[in-house]
Amino acid sequence: MSEPITKGMLVTLKILMADMTGRTIDETPEDGMVYLHGSGDIFPKLEAALEGHFAGEGFTIHLEPEDAFGEYDAEAIRLVPVENFAHSEQLEPGAVVDEVPGEAPDGRTWRVTDLAEGMAVLEANHPLAGIGLQFDVKILDVHEPTECELEAMEDDGTESLVPPFLKIADRIVSEDDEDDTPYETAGGAPAEPDDSSMARLAKPPRILR
Numbered sequence: 001m002s003e004p005i006t007k008g009m010l011v012t013l014k015i016l017m018a019d020m021t022g023r024t025i026d027e028t029p030e031d032g033m034v035y036l037h038g039s040g041d042i043f044p045k046l047e048a049a050l051e052g053h054f055a056g057e058g059f060t061i062h063l064e065p066e067d068a069f070g071e072y073d074a075e076a077i078r079l080v081p082v083e084n085f086a087h088s089e090q091l092e093p094g095a096v097v098d099e100v101p102g103e104a105p106d107g108r109t110w111r112v113t114d115l116a117e118g119m120a121v122l123e124a125n126h127p128l129a130g131i132g133l134q135f136d137v138k139i140l141d142v143h144e145p146t147e148c149e150l151e152a153m154e155d156d157g158t159e160s161l162v163p164p165f166l167k168i169a170d171r172i173v174s175e176d177d178e179d180d181t182p183y184e185t186a187g188g189a190p191a192e193p194d195d196s197s198m199a200r201l202a203k204p205p206r207i208l209r
Helices: 042-048 145-152
Strands: 009-020 023-029 033-036 059-065 075-082 108-117 117-121 133-144
Touching: 042 059, 042 133
Parallel strands: none
Antiparallel strands: 009 023, 009 033, 009 133, 059 133, 075 117, 108 117
């Protein structure tokens, strides 16, 4: 007997994310992705819309910027001399810094978006900030998690099966950063850039199985 999506259920979804014109931005693999319902691992509005649905069902949902990656903040941009960074010779677009040189850390992560004439442009907005999004959702499976699956969730050394584009990041990451390692302004080196679509959008939550 099929079970509805309720808190504590493991749910497998196939999702395509597009902008409001219908242009595809990202999507899950064909076999979908798994998340624990009610754990806050995906956008709250999307999670609420899934409540009570069954495997085999599908729907489309629209999310405004405030329900997805936030409104665009024109003040979240800084122009900083490259010489103010440690290892400035390694600084490049796509690097990530966890603070702006000369400013106290405020919990935000900044992306280097451009380098020109000895200056670095830093931005704390998510790459999809200010954009309305639509999600085509197909529910592939709903079941209670096994003991093995629950143990996997408690393993701090694992990574998430939830695609970054379904997760509101606790910290903004680089469009090109793979492992979310911050650029250290006082002696570290910038993270290696990665051009995968999944790495561009957000820091992933924990693994489920």
